[in-house]
Amino acid sequence: MRLRIALHNEAFEPLDDLARWHAELQAQSHPRSAAESLFIGRVRGETADGSALAALELEHYPGMTERQLEQLAQDCGTRHGVRSCLIQHRIGRVLPGEAIVLVAIGADRRGPAQRCCQELLEALKHDAPFWKKEWHRDGSSSWITGNTPF
């Protein structure tokens, strides 16, 4: 499985990153996958309590986060027999509307591609050390202690 994982501390454009990933795979004579499943997560404009959000701050555990993402991707990709996996994740201050995460899975069939994409996204939400802090418009902030509903 071809795997790429990157953490961005500035805004990234998921579809541009995806195009670069495709070009890189093609340059390595990696045939285009017949099935590809994508997930893009963006910051909503409201906090957990419904008030306006100024920004999200994403903290991570340098070293462990990258290793854990790689382990989760290898395990999930092997389990589903997929051909390629791209994970891009933001760290630092992220504004409403900006992308937080991109997961792109290439496989021979739609079933493995979709299942792996969904499972890997849930795995990284629960088992990769990231933490989100909500910044409110009044300058106050609070840590989020769980994930949004599925």
Next chain:
Amino acid sequence: MGEPPANGIRIRLFAGLREQAGWAEQHWPLNAASEPPLTPQQLWEALQLPGPLSSIRIAINQQFSRADAPLNPGDELAFLPPISGG
């Protein structure tokens, strides 16, 4: 900051737990593997960290581990509050 001294435990806190405790990193002296072994549970209590350890995940040398896992000199121990990625 930096690499942990070989004769101790580097203890790290993150996110809300770091803010509650008021520190990000401490060094705990440990010259040799103790008997009975020192554990994350014992350090949590000795450092009087806030809240129940049951809500916290533990990593030793950047791998998820258990509260009763034995610690050795040179280990990096992290207490991780609830994760919210993606």
